[in-house]
Amino acid sequence: MKKTLFFIGLFMALTIGSSFAQKYALIDMEYILEKIPAYESANKQMEALSQQWQGEVDKEVEIVNAMYKKYQADLAFLAGNEKTKRENEIVAKENAIEVLRNQYFGPQGELFKQQEMLIKPIQDNIYEAVKDISIENGYSIVVDRASATSIIFASPGIDISDLVLSRLGY
Numbered sequence: 001m002k003k004t005l006f007f008i009g010l011f012m013a014l015t016i017g018s019s020f021a022q023k024y025a026l027i028d029m030e031y032i033l034e035k036i037p038a039y040e041s042a043n044k045q046m047e048a049l050s051q052q053w054q055g056e057v058d059k060e061v062e063i064v065n066a067m068y069k070k071y072q073a074d075l076a077f078l079a080g081n082e083k084t085k086r087e088n089e090i091v092a093k094e095n096a097i098e099v100l101r102n103q104y105f106g107p108q109g110e111l112f113k114q115q116e117m118l119i120k121p122i123q124d125n126i127y128e129a130v131k132d133i134s135i136e137n138g139y140s141i142v143v144d145r146a147s148a149t150s151i152i153f154a155s156p157g158i159d160i161s162d163l164v165l166s167r168l169g170y
Contacts, residue, residue: 022140025133026159030146032126035170042118050111053104060097064090129167133160 033039071078071086078086104110134142137160145159 023138024158025137025139025142026145026161027130027142027164028145028159028161029126031161032164033122035165036122036168039119039122042122045118046111046114049114050105053110057097057101057104060093060100064093064097067093125168126164129164130160133163133167 067086067090071090074086075083102109106112130142133139139160142160
């Protein structure tokens with residue numbers, strides 16, 4: 001029993017001792033990104049493309065809606081074959097819209113590719129700067145203040161966002 005208590009006490013002492021030896025830092029990714037002009041420019045390009053592509057999708061949706069309204073208006077006058085043909089046309093058009101949406105906004109769509117091309121290099125540069133600063137200053141953990149919702153308070157003294165920006169040349 002005494003050995004068990006001794007080992008538990010030793011473990012707790014080592015855990016507490018090692019936690020005091022660690023250095024922590026914070027960054028505010030939103031703050032950093034809004035200070036980088038290339039990021040703002042990339043965001044504007046992506047927003048413009050997104051609006052353009054959404055406009056194309058919306059036009060196609062309007063066409064389908066018009067087809068459906070016409071179908072409903074003509075329903076009483078349609079024979080079985082004509083009714084099935086129009087329903088199939090509407091369904092085919094809806095499927096084509098879904099393909100178009102995925103082409104632009106899907107997980108491997110054009111918007112994702114643009115994001116990879118425009119924004120990922122900026123994020124990679126920030127990551128490399130944070131990594132270099134962390135290694136130089138001996139930080140064990142660097143937390144993003146903007147995405148860490150469980151941080152209630154953090155001393156401004158451990159925020160290295162400005163240091164990251166200066167490392168990036170901003």
